[in-house]
Amino acid sequence: xxxxKVPEQKVILCGEYGVGKTSLFRRFATNTFVTSTDRKSTLGxxxxxxxxxxxxxxxxxxxxxxxxxMERVAxxxxxxxxxxxxxxxxxxxxxxDSFNILSQxxxxxxxxxxxxxxxxxxxxxxxxxxxxxxxxxxxxxxxQCHNLISGTYKTSCKTGQGVEEMFIDISKQLGEAxxxxxxxDSLNKNxxxxxxxxxxxxxxxxx
Amino acid sequence: MDKFRPFIPQTTYFLDxxxxxxxxxxxxxxxxxxxxDVVQQQQPAPEGIDTIKDMTGKQQPxxxxxxxxxxxxxxxxxxxxxxxxxxxxxxxxxxxxxxxRTWAFDGELSACRFRSICWRVFLNIFPSDSTKWLSIIxxxxxxxxSTRHELMVTxxxxxxxxxxNINNPLSQDEDSPWNQYFEDSELKRLIxxxxxxxxxxxxxxxxxxxxxxxVSILFCYARKYPKICYIQGMHEVLAPIAFVLNYDRHVHxxxxxxxxxxxxxxxxxxxxxLEHDSYIIFEAVMEKMFHWYxxxxxxxxxxxxxxxxxxxxxFARPQDIGPTTKIVQRLxxxxxxxxxxxxxxxxxxxxxxxxxxxxxxxxxxxxxxxREFSFTDLLMVWDAIFADSYSNFLLIExxxxxxxxxxxxQLLEADYTSCLSLLMRYPPSSDVQSIIQTxxxxxxxxxxxxxxxxxxxxxxxxxxxxQQNIHRSPQTRHGSVTRxxxxxxxxxxxxxxxxxxxxxxxxxxxxxxxSDVNRRKSPTVSASHTLGGxxxxxxxxxxxxxxxxxxDKTTKVVSGLARLGEKFSKNYRDISAPNPELTAQLxxxxxxxxxxxxxxxxxEDPSFPEKSVLASQRVSAEDVLAVSxxxxxxxxxxxxxxxxRLAQLHVESDFSVRAAMEGISEVIDALNNLCARHRRSxxxxxxxxxxxxxxxxxxxxxxxxxxx
Numbered sequence: 001x002x003x004x005k006v007p008e009q010k011v012i013l014c015g016e017y018g019v020g021k022t023s024l025f026r027r028f029a030t031n032t033f034v035t036s037t038d039r040k041s042t043l044g045x046x047x048x049x050x051x052x053x054x055x056x057x058x059x060x061x062x063x064x065x066x067x068x069x070m071e072r073v074a075x076x077x078x079x080x081x082x083x084x085x086x087x088x089x090x091x092x093x094x095x096x097d098s099f100n101i102l103s104q105x106x107x108x109x110x111x112x113x114x115x116x117x118x119x120x121x122x123x124x125x126x127x128x129x130x131x132x133x134x135x136x137x138x139x140x141x142x143x144q145c146h147n148l149i150s151g152t153y154k155t156s157c158k159t160g161q162g163v164e165e166m167f168i169d170i171s172k173q174l175g176e177a178x179x180x181x182x183x184x185d186s187l188n189k190n191x192x193x194x195x196x197x198x199x200x201x202x203x204x205x206x207x
Numbered sequence: 208m209d210k211f212r213p214f215i216p217q218t219t220y221f222l223d224x225x226x227x228x229x230x231x232x233x234x235x236x237x238x239x240x241x242x243x244d245v246v247q248q249q250q251p252a253p254e255g256i257d258t259i260k261d262m263t264g265k266q267q268p269x270x271x272x273x274x275x276x277x278x279x280x281x282x283x284x285x286x287x288x289x290x291x292x293x294x295x296x297x298x299x300x301x302x303x304x305x306x307x308r309t310w311a312f313d314g315e316l317s318a319c320r321f322r323s324i325c326w327r328v329f330l331n332i333f334p335s336d337s338t339k340w341l342s343i344i345x346x347x348x349x350x351x352x353s354t355r356h357e358l359m360v361t362x363x364x365x366x367x368x369x370x371x372n373i374n375n376p377l378s379q380d381e382d383s384p385w386n387q388y389f390e391d392s393e394l395k396r397l398i399x400x401x402x403x404x405x406x407x408x409x410x411x412x413x414x415x416x417x418x419x420x421x422v423s424i425l426f427c428y429a430r431k432y433p434k435i436c437y438i439q440g441m442h443e444v445l446a447p448i449a450f451v452l453n454y455d456r457h458v459h460x461x462x463x464x465x466x467x468x469x470x471x472x473x474x475x476x477x478x479x480x481l482e483h484d485s486y487i488i489f490e491a492v493m494e495k496m497f498h499w500y501x502x503x504x505x506x507x508x509x510x511x512x513x514x515x516x517x518x519x520x521x522f523a524r525p526q527d528i529g530p531t532t533k534i535v536q537r538l539x540x541x542x543x544x545x546x547x548x549x550x551x552x553x554x555x556x557x558x559x560x561x562x563x564x565x566x567x568x569x570x571x572x573x574x575x576x577x578r579e580f581s582f583t584d585l586l587m588v589w590d591a592i593f594a595d596s597y598s599n600f601l602l603i604e605x606x607x608x609x610x611x612x613x614x615x616x617q618l619l620e621a622d623y624t625s626c627l628s629l630l631m632r633y634p635p636s637s638d639v640q641s642i643i644q645t646x647x648x649x650x651x652x653x654x655x656x657x658x659x660x661x662x663x664x665x666x667x668x669x670x671x672x673x674q675q676n677i678h679r680s681p682q683t684r685h686g687s688v689t690r691x692x693x694x695x696x697x698x699x700x701x702x703x704x705x706x707x708x709x710x711x712x713x714x715x716x717x718x719x720x721x722s723d724v725n726r727r728k729s730p731t732v733s734a735s736h737t738l739g740g741x742x743x744x745x746x747x748x749x750x751x752x753x754x755x756x757x758x759d760k761t762t763k764v765v766s767g768l769a770r771l772g773e774k775f776s777k778n779y780r781d782i783s784a785p786n787p788e789l790t791a792q793l794x795x796x797x798x799x800x801x802x803x804x805x806x807x808x809x810x811e812d813p814s815f816p817e818k819s820v821l822a823s824q825r826v827s828a829e830d831v832l833a834v835s836x837x838x839x840x841x842x843x844x845x846x847x848x849x850x851x852r853l854a855q856l857h858v859e860s861d862f863s864v865r866a867a868m869e870g871i872s873e874v875i876d877a878l879n880n881l882c883a884r885h886r887r888s889x890x891x892x893x894x895x896x897x898x899x900x901x902x903x904x905x906x907x908x909x910x911x912x913x914x915x
Contacts, residue, residue: 017400018400039404039407040404040405040406040407040578041400041401041404041405041439041442042441043443043569043570043573043574043578044566044567044570044571044573044578044631045566045567045631046569046631046632047624047627047628047631048628049624063624079563079565079566097213145697182625188241
């Protein structure tokens with residue numbers, strides 16, 4: 001049965017300002033990239049939806065939310081994090097600072113969006129000779145997080161490299177999680193189902 | 208620069224001062240040198256206006272030879288070919304701040320070449336007396352100069368005799384000035400990140416000089432007000448200010464080529480003090496804005512306390528749970544009070560979709576809608592906000608509601624995603640003047656400033672609750688009834704014939720469809736029934752907030768009115784209640800029976816106690832009409848008296864007064880409409896048979912005094 005309703009999955013972007021969250025968002029939304037002279041600081045929130053087909057019948061609607069790196073302080077947090085199914089921790093590969101601070105973002109995520117799957121995304125992969133965050137660093141980080149991280153990616157919004165792949169992978173993972181949860185639900189439902197006795201219908205008595 | 212010059216109304220002959228000479232101007236304007244000073248020219252400066260009001264309010268006739276009168280009926284104070292110096296005179300001589308405000312609210316300032324000065328007047332930096340400006344601006348500039356000098360220091364350069372062990376960059380000592388220095392450079396780095404991303408499409412902000420200037424200003428502000436510090440968003444509050452100041456200077460420099468301008472003007476427009484002036488205005492704006500930047504949370508990271516995010520109450524909305532901060536509280540307050548009051552439908556819709564106001568509102572208010580409008584429109588919005596500064600920019604809250612109201616139809620049809628998109632990416636081609644006027648109307652619905660949009664009830668509105676908008680949600684019905692309470696009602700008789708149809712929801716509530724009512728053939732039945740329906744509507748609609756209480760109150764209005772009608776029909780002459788106690792006084796009078804008729808069979812509404820009485824008797828349609836037109840006329844008089852009295856007393860009317868006033872005007876509308884309709888239909892009938900005067904006008908009940 002082809003799914004009529006595509007499940008919506010809220011995905012949020014987290015990370016310091018200037019790491020390219022909005023660029024990722026823009027790649028996701030319109031597959032465009034604007035040059036540095038045309039960028040504005042993100043203020044407030046933005047959001048965009050897109051359907052990814054995880055297989056022939058099943059699609060996942062990713063609802064990507066973007067916010068400014070400094071908005072953390074600005075207290076939209078609870079509504080931003082709430083009901084997030086996934087969070088992408090974005091850092092800039094050329095900036096160790098933006099990487100080291102991720103643990104604090106992680107803390108926010110596990111606090112406000114307990115059930116969210118967490119992905120790690122190193123952006124600005126195109127700056128080949130300025131990469132200061134190594135794969136080993138990323139692995140160490142994942143280990144330190146007790147394997148809370150469901151996937152790591154390296155992207156470049158400038159070239160578009162790895163961006164689409166990342167979102168496809170995320171949608172797959174979310175789709176699977178969704179399916180297994182559904183199965184679990186139906187299992188639960190069946191095991192606790194109380195079937196009414198097959199007798200006369202209840203509303204037979206209209207006086 | 209070229210892309211972003213202040214808005215120039217297309218309808219005027221305003222000549223853009225930045226426009227290159229020789230560029231095609233509209234024909235009559237061709238003769239004038241381009242918008243600059245023409246004082247020295249011998250020929251009289253052609254004016255794009257009929258008159259200019261000078262400070263005494265006297266009207267000066269102006270030369271109109273170069274212009275066709277018919278095209279220039281609108282009064283213009285700025286732009287429109289008025290010379291630079293004349294504009295300056297107008298600004299200087301105007302001592303009445305309320306006149307400045309009128310300019311701002313009407314969008315007049317968009318053509319003004321002294322906007323930065325008007326802003327300073329609004330923000331209380333300048334008094335309205337222009338003779339004091341010079342000393343004030345000098346003092347302010349000096350103040351900033353010293354602040355800047357104090358804060359922008361490099362410790363090594365300080366001559367203070369500090370112990371070199373402490374005063375060196377590597378010192379771990381807490382007292383080392385270098386600590387501050389490093390903190391400062393971190394702060395500057397942070398600010399610079401945003402400044403570099405400020406209005407990338409405007410060249411003005413891309414120059415190194417301006418960027419460094421913005422950084423210094425923001426830095427000085429952050430240091431001077433450490434509690435507020437720097438928060439993202441401030442840079443986009445500062446940027447338009449600096450732009451406007453710079454623009455005005457630019458225009459000044461251009462006009463100066465022709466003639467040395469006044470020394471005061473020259474000093475104000477001093478190029479070297481752009482930074483100082485920007486800071487002064489920015490500081491004044493932030494004084495009113497800072498509470499939108501306030502953060503209840505401790506600076507830095509979120510508290511990791513997990514329990515904080517647990518809902519404190521069942522069925523809590525997203526904005527009610529989790530850590531709330533002041534700005535969220537304030538936005539929630541706007542949502543819960545203003546949006547609910549003025550746009551109840553939208554309020555319900557957004558609540559149902561669980562879109563809390565902070566999702567879109569934080570950016571809206573923090574930037575004063577900087578990302579929601581185009582740059583030129585934005586400046587007009589700011590004109591209005593600043594002009595309203597005595598109320599701490601309260602207009603922002605109303606603008607927010609007005610903006611929601613403006614895209615309401617789209618929002619109501621949208622699902623969660625499209626709703627968010629609309630709110631986060633506000634439709635760009637909005638009619639900014641209409642939004643401002645709506646906001647002003649929401650702020651003070653006194654009838655004089657009815658926004659254009661609402662003057663005629665749009666067709667879609669007229670049929671809400673009827674058949675057309677079937678896509679709307681079930682709440683629509685209730686919403687549309689209450690919404691009409693927020694609609695302005697002109698105190699004079701409305702000419703619109705749609706209002707009967709538009710009131711149909713309430714008739715629906717009584718179990719009939721509007722078409723049913725309209726189809727009835729007998730004028731008596733039709734008229735009286737709709738009258739009953741309308742009176743009922745009046746009771747139902749004034750009460751969006753406290754239903755029972757206000758229903759009770761408005762029921763009283765209705766019963767009072769019914770009794771008033773009774774009085775007329777009995778030729779009572781002393782209707783002695785031109786005040787809010789109208790209903791109360793009349794309520795005390797015991798009146799045997801009611802002459803109103805109503806075919807309200809089967810209406811079982813407890814809030815309409817007159818029902819049984821109304822149904823008990825029948826009179827002719829003419830009787831009802833005479834009574835109603837008489838009542839309408841009387842009530843109109845009372846209503847006008849009341850509103851003028853209230854205005855005299857400067858009373859900020861509370862809800863009950865407003866409800867009562869609206870109830871009254873509602874009834875007036877209903878009565879007048881009824882008359883108008885009947886008159887039309889009877890005149891149609893009359894013309895078919897034989898010409899005769901309208902029966903109503905000669906009816907004895909129309910003029911009780913004459914009758915006795």
